[in-house]
Amino acid sequence: MNMDKDIIIEVKNLTAHYGETLVLEGISFNVARGEIFVIIGGSGCGKTTLLKHMTALLHPTTGSVVYDGVDITLMDEDQRSTIQRNLGIAFQSGGLFNSMTVGDNVALPLREYGNADEHLIQAIVRLKLSMVGLGAAEHLMPGELSGGMRKRAGLARAIALDPPVIYFDEPSAGLDPIMASGLDDLILNLNRLSGITFIIVTHELESIRKIAHRILMLDQGKAIFLGTVEEALRSDVPRVRQFFERRADDFIVQRGA
Amino acid sequence: MTTHRIACPPTLNQETGRALLDDAKKEPVARGEAILLDFAQTRKMDARGGAWVVALADYAYANSAEFRWEGEQGDVADFVALIEPGLHPETRKQREAEGFTTHVGASALAIAAEVREFAGLVVDATYWTLIGPLEGRGFRWGLWTDELYEMGVRAIRINFLMNFLLGLTIAMMSAAQLREFGLGIYVANLVMIGFARELAAIMTAVVVSARTGAAIAAELATMKVQEEIDALQGMGLNVSQFLVAPKLLALLVVMPCLTALGMLAGIAGGSVWGVLVLEIRLDAWLNQTLSAATLDDIWQGMAKSLAFAVVIVLIGCHNGLRVRGGSRGVGLMTTRAVVMDIFAIVVIDMMFATLFYYVLE
Numbered sequence: 001m002n003m004d005k006d007i008i009i010e011v012k013n014l015t016a017h018y019g020e021t022l023v024l025e026g027i028s029f030n031v032a033r034g035e036i037f038v039i040i041g042g043s044g045c046g047k048t049t050l051l052k053h054m055t056a057l058l059h060p061t062t063g064s065v066v067y068d069g070v071d072i073t074l075m076d077e078d079q080r081s082t083i084q085r086n087l088g089i090a091f092q093s094g095g096l097f098n099s100m101t102v103g104d105n106v107a108l109p110l111r112e113y114g115n116a117d118e119h120l121i122q123a124i125v126r127l128k129l130s131m132v133g134l135g136a137a138e139h140l141m142p143g144e145l146s147g148g149m150r151k152r153a154g155l156a157r158a159i160a161l162d163p164p165v166i167y168f169d170e171p172s173a174g175l176d177p178i179m180a181s182g183l184d185d186l187i188l189n190l191n192r193l194s195g196i197t198f199i200i201v202t203h204e205l206e207s208i209r210k211i212a213h214r215i216l217m218l219d220q221g222k223a224i225f226l227g228t229v230e231e232a233l234r235s236d237v238p239r240v241r242q243f244f245e246r247r248a249d250d251f252i253v254q255r256g257a
Numbered sequence: 258m259t260t261h262r263i264a265c266p267p268t269l270n271q272e273t274g275r276a277l278l279d280d281a282k283k284e285p286v287a288r289g290e291a292i293l294l295d296f297a298q299t300r301k302m303d304a305r306g307g308a309w310v311v312a313l314a315d316y317a318y319a320n321s322a323e324f325r326w327e328g329e330q331g332d333v334a335d336f337v338a339l340i341e342p343g344l345h346p347e348t349r350k351q352r353e354a355e356g357f358t359t360h361v362g363a364s365a366l367a368i369a370a371e372v373r374e375f376a377g378l379v380v381d382a383t384y385w386t387l388i389g390p391l392e393g394r395g396f397r398w399g400l401w402t403d404e405l406y407e408m409g410v411r412a413i414r415i416n417f418l419m420n421f422l423l424g425l426t427i428a429m430m431s432a433a434q435l436r437e438f439g440l441g442i443y444v445a446n447l448v449m450i451g452f453a454r455e456l457a458a459i460m461t462a463v464v465v466s467a468r469t470g471a472a473i474a475a476e477l478a479t480m481k482v483q484e485e486i487d488a489l490q491g492m493g494l495n496v497s498q499f500l501v502a503p504k505l506l507a508l509l510v511v512m513p514c515l516t517a518l519g520m521l522a523g524i525a526g527g528s529v530w531g532v533l534v535l536e537i538r539l540d541a542w543l544n545q546t547l548s549a550a551t552l553d554d555i556w557q558g559m560a561k562s563l564a565f566a567v568v569i570v571l572i573g574c575h576n577g578l579r580v581r582g583g584s585r586g587v588g589l590m591t592t593r594a595v596v597m598d599i600f601a602i603v604v605i606d607m608m609f610a611t612l613f614y615y616v617l618e
Contacts, residue, residue, distance in 0.1 A: 098582050098583035098584050098585040098586065099585040116271075120275075120305075120309065122312075123308040123309065124304075124305070124308040126311055126315075126343050127304075127307055127343040129343075130340065130342035130343030131339060131343070133342065135342050135345075135347070136347065141582060142582070143581055143582030143583060162304040162305070189339050192335070193335055193339065194303065
């Protein structure tokens with residue numbers, strides 16, 4: 001894979017604050033088309049915040065996010081909405097609309113943007129739900145699903161429009177190992193067969209080893225490692241070693257304020 | 258058994274997929290027959306193309322026919338494996354429609370369960386409001402004072418305004434009738450008696466159910482949805498003690514105060530009309546009002562206001578705790594709480610009227 005040529009997302013010197021609190025500090029990296037890019041780091045290190053900046057849900061203090069050659073941080077509402085159609089986002093707890101059935105949730109982006117006739121929409125909905133193992137849940141309300149099922153339904157909605165890029169926040173957290181492994185296979189298949197670029201935030205070591213092409217590790221708002229899984233396993237950065245060896249801190253770091 | 262063999266094109270995408278389904282429909286498939294999709298020539302397919310294959314399977318199963326496929330190879334085989342779960346008939350199960358008797362039975366059971374739940378809440382709330390604190394089992398006085406402020410002090414302005422305007426309206430309406438006979442001064446009696454017996458209590462209850470009743474239902478429903486209620490129970494704390502009792506005791510204090518204020522506001526509204534439009538002197542108007550005032554009437558209004566307080570808190574809590582689903586459920590339960598509040602207020606008012614005008618006469 002030629003990394004220089006086909007860059008789909010470029011994050012340049014991104015700095016972000018929540019109020020006064022510095023959350024991200026000078027983050028820069030590229031994601032190549034067709035890559036499975038994994039963002040890791042301890043709890044509260046800014047992973048989800050970074051993801052929200054990359055999908056233009058939040059605005060950085062300084063720095064930029066370039067998607068396919070265009071800076072999405074400088075866009076107005078309409079332009080941003082056009083870009084966001086190309087991004088599938090699967091949220092930590094699904095982000096399903098409670099007032100609609102699971103099937104209608106998946107059909108929503110298709111009905112809004114898909115230019116497909118209703119018959120095909122029904123077929124796509126069934127297809128996407130079957131892919132995540134929820135074929136029989138089409139007529140259920142989100143309130144009737146378990147946490148893991150909601151997460152999978154959220155993924156089905158994210159892939160409904162077959163976007164070139166999918167952002168996935170904590171895909172396997174809260175799933176049993178069998179389902180989590182199935183989800184990893186699904187990600188690998190979608191990546192290989194449809195060429196979808198994945199940007200995934202996760203803690204799961206097993207899942208990282210299995211799917212990640214490259215890893216970005218954040219620690220307290222800074223990027224401390226960028227490279228492949230093999231490089232990560234050989235890395236001398238103490239925090240990275242600690243993460244992959246699953247070793248606890250000598251004391252519990254206190255955060256907040 | 259007839260098998261309709263359909264050859265899949267070399268590239269399967271949105272357009273060729275549509276053609277595939279159209280072709281299949283040209284030669285209608287019958288019950289017990291089968292559609293066989295041959296992927297032998299197919300080298301490329303995308304997700305939209307896959308969706309048309311699912312649509313083709315839909316068509317087969319809708320006609321009680323079988324759906325099979327063969328000949329997939331390379332990437333196409335992997336893709337077919339990916340969509341395979343969507344090609345089986347099991348994923349096409351619809352929910353069974355329920356019959357009339359099932360429906361009636363289910364409704365009856367649901368109502369019985371709800372009544373039982375409500376009765377449980379009434380018992381719990383009564384215990385933790387009236388008996389628990391006396392037995393020294395704890396009462397959250399801090400929350401109680403917060404609620405006094407939230408339910409009472411912050412409702413003073415709106416409650417005064419609503420009752421004032423109602424007093425004005427009642428005076429206008431009755432003056433138009435009584436003036437004909439030169440009995441304009443008796444509008445003062447009518448406003449006094451009306452507000453003491455009925456109007457202040459009702460109007461205040463409506464204001465409070467819209468403000469406080471809705472707030473209680475929404476608060477408890479959100480807590481339930483976010484598992485805060487489960488967290489409370491998990492710590493061994495009683496929901497009625499922790500959340501319901503302080504609200505109930507607070508509204509029992511606040512409601513008579515607001516109703517008394519409502520009586521004054523209504524009389525003030527009536528006197529504005531009396532003095533400015535009927536041109537009766539203020540002191541004469543107030544004298545007439547006082548002569549019409551009896552403690553019996555005022556007690557009636559106060560007694561009702563206590564009943565309304567209990568009903569508003571319990572209905573709010575009951576609906577809040579019954580919430581199912583997420584954000585949508587919170588909205589539904591809040592609406593339900595306010596509708597039930599208003600209904601209960603009118604029914605209770607009617608029961609009090611029967612009691613005071615006919616039974617205790």
